[in-house]
Amino acid sequence: MDVAANLEEIRQQIRQACANSNRNPEDITIIGVTKYVTTERAKEAIEAGVTNLGENRMEGFLEKYEYIQDDAVWHFIGTLQSRKVKDVIGKADVIHSLDRKSLAKEINKRAAGPADCLVQVNVSGEDSKHGIDAKEVISFVRELKRYENIRVAGLMTMAPHTDDEDQLRTVFRKLASLREAVQAEQLPHAPCQYLSMGMSNDYQIAIEEGATHVRIGSALVGSRETE
Numbered sequence: 459m460d461v462a463a464n465l466e467e468i469r470q471q472i473r474q475a476c477a478n479s480n481r482n483p484e485d486i487t488i489i490g491v492t493k494y495v496t497t498e499r500a501k502e503a504i505e506a507g508v509t510n511l512g513e514n515r516m517e518g519f520l521e522k523y524e525y526i527q528d529d530a531v532w533h534f535i536g537t538l539q540s541r542k543v544k545d546v547i548g549k550a551d552v553i554h555s556l557d558r559k560s561l562a563k564e565i566n567k568r569a570a571g572p573a574d575c576l577v578q579v580n581v582s583g584e585d586s587k588h589g590i591d592a593k594e595v596i597s598f599v600r601e602l603k604r605y606e607n608i609r610v611a612g613l614m615t616m617a618p619h620t621d622d623e624d625q626l627r628t629v630f631r632k633l634a635s636l637r638e639a640v641q642a643e644q645l646p647h648a649p650c651q652y653l654s655m656g657m658s659n660d661y662q663i664a665i666e667e668g669a670t671h672v673r674i675g676s677a678l679v680g681s682r683e684t685e
């Protein structure tokens with residue numbers, strides 16, 4: 459599979475989703491998720507015109523970061539252990555998985571200046587999902603004020619694994635309304651402009667519901683088996 463051809467197809471789908479929802483395609487950032495593939499393949503994505511990359515595990519992140527570095531804007535999208543924060547700080551431009559106070563405290567301690575973080579929300583309420591409860595988002599964001607190096611740049615969620623469009627739409631819509639609620643607080647530490655939601659099989663729906671960042675792995679770079 460040719461990454462450039464996949465990217466063109468995805469851009470076409472994004473234009474369509476934006477047309478459906480009266481949005482501007484320029485407001486959507488594609489994060490190429492390279493966790494299934496080699497550094498070589500990640501470089502192909504960059505050459506094809508992908509500007510943002512995401513990894514969900516520290517090993518894969520550090521390996522690819524070493525070779526690609528400033529050629530991409532980097533997103534750490536996976537669960538982050540507090541003791542690994544020091545490895546990702548200064549490298550990841552955005553951390554998508556802020557989900558507890560202890561992690562905020564560690565990021566705050568390690569960061570040299572305000573770090574862009576997305577609060578991960580478990581919108582669907584599934585036990586298997588990381589993230590804080592929707593009900594707790596506002597109080598959590600308020601509490602983050604005390605950490606001067608935390609900037610709440612937005613919200614992130616993982617939708618359930620399903621083809622049920624209504625269920626997906628409900629989850630995305632809920633995250634979008636939470637972002638509005640955070641923005642209404644007008645907290646200087648929480649501009650909350652980003653909505654990171656949507657993956658290979660549901661990014662069109664996520665965009666129709668307001669996503670600013672879609673995290674696309676298999677549809678863009680493939681998974682190891684299909685590479």
Ligand SMILES: *Cc1c(COP(=O)(O)O)cnc(C)c1O
Binds near residue numbers: 676
């Ligand atoms: C793997 C992963 C993705 C991308 O998944 P695809 O279905 O391959 O697009 C997006 N977000 C997170 C957090 C992931 O771990």
